[in-house]
Amino acid sequence: MSTVVVVGSGVAGLTAALEADARGHRVTLLTKASLADGSTARAQGGVAVALDGPDVRRHVDDTVAAGAGLVDPTAAHAVCGGGPDALAALVCLGAGFDRTSDGSLARGLEAAHSVERIVHAGGDATGAEIARALVAAVRASTVMVREDAFALDVVVEHGRATGVRLLDGEVVPADAVVLATGGSGQLLGRTTNPSVATGDGVAMALRAGAHVADLELVQLHPTVLPDGFLVSEAVRGAGAVLRDASGHRFLLDVDPRGELAPRDVVARAVARRAHEQGRPVVLDATALGAEQLAARFPTIDAHLRELGLDWSRQPVPVTPAAHYAMGGVVAGVDGRTSLPGLLAIGECACTGLHGANRLASNSLLEGAVQGRAAVRAIEDGPRALAPRPGWGAPEPVTVDGGTDAFTRAELQSLMWDVLGVERTEPALTRAAARLAAWAPPAPTDPKSAEDANLLVLARATVEAARRRTESRGAHQRADHPRTDPSQALHRVLHREGA
Numbered sequence: 099m100s101t102v103v104v105v106g107s108g109v110a111g112l113t114a115a116l117e118a119d120a121r122g123h124r125v126t127l128l129t130k131a132s133l134a135d136g137s138t139a140r141a142q143g144g145v146a147v148a149l150d151g152p153d154v155r156r157h158v159d160d161t162v163a164a165g166a167g168l169v170d171p172t173a174a175h176a177v178c179g180g181g182p183d184a185l186a187a188l189v190c191l192g193a194g195f196d197r198t199s200d201g202s203l204a205r206g207l208e209a210a211h212s213v214e215r216i217v218h219a220g221g222d223a224t225g226a227e228i229a230r231a232l233v234a235a236v237r238a239s240t241v242m243v244r245e246d247a248f249a250l251d252v253v254v255e256h257g258r259a260t261g262v263r264l265l266d267g268e269v270v271p272a273d274a275v276v277l278a279t280g281g282s283g284q285l286l287g288r289t290t291n292p293s294v295a296t297g298d299g300v301a302m303a304l305r306a307g308a309h310v311a312d313l314e315l316v317q318l319h320p321t322v323l324p325d326g327f328l329v330s331e332a333v334r335g336a337g338a339v340l341r342d343a344s345g346h347r348f349l350l351d352v353d354p355r356g357e358l359a360p361r362d363v364v365a366r367a368v369a370r371r372a373h374e375q376g377r378p379v380v381l382d383a384t385a386l387g388a389e390q391l392a393a394r395f396p397t398i399d400a401h402l403r404e405l406g407l408d409w410s411r412q413p414v415p416v417t418p419a420a421h422y423a424m425g426g427v428v429a430g431v432d433g434r435t436s437l438p439g440l441l442a443i444g445e446c447a448c449t450g451l452h453g454a455n456r457l458a459s460n461s462l463l464e465g466a467v468q469g470r471a472a473v474r475a476i477e478d479g480p481r482a483l484a485p486r487p488g489w490g491a492p493e494p495v496t497v498d499g500g501t502d503a504f505t506r507a508e509l510q511s512l513m514w515d516v517l518g519v520e521r522t523e524p525a526l527t528r529a530a531a532r533l534a535a536w537a538p539p540a541p542t543d544p545k546s547a548e549d550a551n552l553l554v555l556a557r558a559t560v561e562a563a564r565r566r567t568e569s570r571g572a573h574q575r576a577d578h579p580r581t582d583p584s585q586a587l588h589r590v591l592h593r594e595g596a
Contacts, residue, residue, distance in 0.1 A: 099123055100476055103262050103272035105249045105299060108138040109225075109462055110444030111278030112232035113469025114433075115241045116191075121473055125241045126270060128262065130248040130544060131294050133233045137280050137445070138462070140292060141225025142330035142397060143208065144218035145188075145466070146459035147181035154179050156212055161460060164210045164360045165453020166571035167586045168312070170488065173451040176431040177460070177467050184466035185217065193231035195219045207335040208458035209358040216459045222330050222395045228462065248544050249279075249298065252306040252440060258480055259306065259439035265547055274439055274476040277303060277427060278469070281445040282555050284548075286420040287507075287514035290319055290328040299446035301497075301551035303427040304558060304593050308437040309492050311448045311590045312425030313555065314563040316517060317456050317572045319421035320365040321381050327401055329381060329416060331458050334358060336394060338383035340368065341413060343375045362455045362572045365418040369519040372417065380413035418519060422461060424452040424572065425562070428590060430483050433472035436592075439480040443468035450488070450588065454571025490587045493565070494594035495558045500537040506549050509536075513556055517563060520576040526564045533557045562589050 100123045104115045107129040115127045129135070148157040157178040162169045189195065196204040196218050205214040219227035236243060248265035252275055261271040279299030283291020304310055321329040321340075334340075334357040342348045352367045353359035368379045383391060388410035392399045402409050426448040433441030444465040451464055516529040533556050541547035566589060568582035569575050 100273040101271065102126070102274050102276060102476060103128065103270050104276045104278055105262060106136070106278035106280060106444070106446070107133045108136045108278060108280050108444055108465060109228055109232065110465035110469045111276070112236055113466055114276050114278060114443060114472050116232065116235055116239060117470050117473040118476065119239045119241045121477070123473070123476070127236065127241050127243050128247045128249050128270070129245055130298070132245050133236065133243065134229060135292065135294050137292060137295060138225045138465070139229040141462055142222040142328060143332060143459045144206065144216040144224045145181070145185060145462045146211065146216055146457065147185050147463060148178055148215055149182060149203065149205070153213060153215060157181070157215065160210060160212050161451065161457045162453070164455050164457040166455050167581070168450070168453035168570065168588065170450025170486070173431050173449045177451050177464050180467040180471070181463055184463065184470065187470070188228060188231060188466060191231045191235045193219065193228050196221065206332055207358070208331045209334065209364065210355070210360045210457055216332065216335070218332065220396065221393065222332065222397045225462065248547055249302065250541055250547060252302050254306050254437070257438065259437055265541060265544065274441060274480065276433065276472055277440070277442040277446050278444045279446045281423040283420050283423070285510065285513050285552055285555055285559065286316070286517060287510035288326070288419040288518070290322055290326060290419050290421045296548040296551055297423070297446070297555045298548065298551050299442065300426050301554040303435065303437070303440065303442065304495070304497055304554055306437060306440065307593055308435045308440055309428040309590050309592050310426060310558065311428045311489065311588045312562070313559040313591070314566050314589065315424035315454050315572050316420055317361055317422040317424060318365040318418040318519065320361060320368045320418050321416040322419040324415060324417065325405070326419065328421070329398055329414070330395065331361070333381070333383055333395060333398070337386055338381055341380050341382050342371045343377040360455050361458065366519055366574060368416065369418050378415035378417060381416045382413040383409050384411060384413065386410070422456050424448065424454065424456055428483065428489065431468060431471055432475035433468055434475050434481065434483040436482050438482045441472050441475060443472050448588070454573060488587055490590050492590045492592040495561050495591045496594045497554045497557065498538065500535050502535045502537060504536040504553070506552065509552055509556055517559065520574045521563050522575065522577045523564065526560055530557070530560050530564065533560060558591055562591060565589055
């Protein structure tokens with residue numbers, strides 16, 4: 099029986115905690131806010147799962163195609179193949195998914211999927227239902243839950259992770275540390291992410307000397323309201339279209355798949371058309387009708403009506419915003435990292451599943467599959483992840499230094515300007531110099547600790563974007579617009595001197 103510390107309470111962390119508890123391990127779950135906070139509960143999209151045996155191969159193919167040459171096929175096979183069991187486990191925990199009149203699971207279509215395989219709950223409240231079921235199960239288990247507990251750093255002794263140091267200085271010892279801290283959306287000024295998404299796990303891993311990769315690959319969601327509220331891709335899957343200021347459905351001019359092209363394609367097209375015309379692009383869902391919109395997308399419908407908008411009668415303005423981090427702590431599907439005793443799962447991990455562009459609704463799936471697989475890895479002992487083909491040799495980055503104070507708003511504005519829809523070397527170089535001049539704040543409270551983590555991530559992300567001198571998936575270099583086959587590898591970084 100091992101002592102396991104799980105940091106984070108999204109689908110990945112909650113699943114891992116429950117699985118470890120069920121298998122007899124002593125589990126402590128740390129979350130810096132409450133169990134229900136985080137991105138999982140906000141996820142409108144569903145769970146992409148191949149319920150029919152032959153569809154697993156198609157799901158893998160769709161994942162690989164969307165990932166723009168960077169998907170690890172082994173990871174794709176493991177996650178897509180593990181989908182049915184992971185979904186069944188959620189159902190057993192009481193998660194209620196939408197069903198058809200005959201009682202079978204209802205399945206929808208989202209961008210870059212070749213068939214309808216997206217399972218939803220409550221129409222556009224899938225994440226909320228999954229979080230509800232998992233939180234209830236954790237509350238009923240013997241997992242020790244510590245809310246408002248900010249994990250500051252991984253404790254490393256004799257070359258392996260042995261626990262977590264909290265903000266107040268307390269050390270929580272562990273045979274295995276599982277990072278499940280979610281994404282880093284708050285790194286950029288325009289984001290769909292909740293305020294807690296400050297990339298803490300990735301920054302912790304970097305400081306501990308673990309390898310991270312692909313930080314430059316930040317997925318933008320193409321249909322976000324001006325107030326930052328996301329309009330699910332499932333809306334376009336149901337038939338909504340994007341129109342420019344003249345009313346033209348312009349996506350078909352860009353890609354034959356139109357609104358269901360991969361997210362990176364749609365996001366760039368939306369941003370460029372808005373820039374060209376000086377007016378926002380609109381999402382037109384009027385053809386779906388008020389009754390279908392309210393029934394199928396109740397959360398979005400209610401939010402729009404609170405804003406005084408009736409999307410059944412009038413298109414609504416949308417814009418791209420940062421949504422998902424494909425990069426993170428280098429990990430296997432089982433969570434193993436380059437540091438023995440440290441595992442990373444969910445959005446804070448980089449398994450190679452998402453490549454350079456995440457396939458819609460693969461993230462909840464990944465968290466559910468990884469959460470279970472990580473416990474099996476813990477039981478196999480604290481071994482490091484073996485080096486894998488296609489992952490470049492680690493390159494150093496600096497996480498310390500600088501003397502100037504900064505504000506989070508300044509950092510977010512800078513990062514959106516240089517890492518938004520398009521990047522250029524001059525802008526990235528200027529950003530790197532400015533970031534190097536800023537001093538990481540002393541972590542005296544959660545806000546300053548988050549700011550310190552964001553600065554670590556900002557420096558590493560800008561450096562990764564400078565090193566990838568090509569355009570691939572979510573990484574668009576205006577000064578290097580072509581994809582360079584010689585750069586089809588994962589950019590791996592580690593702390594300088596680690």
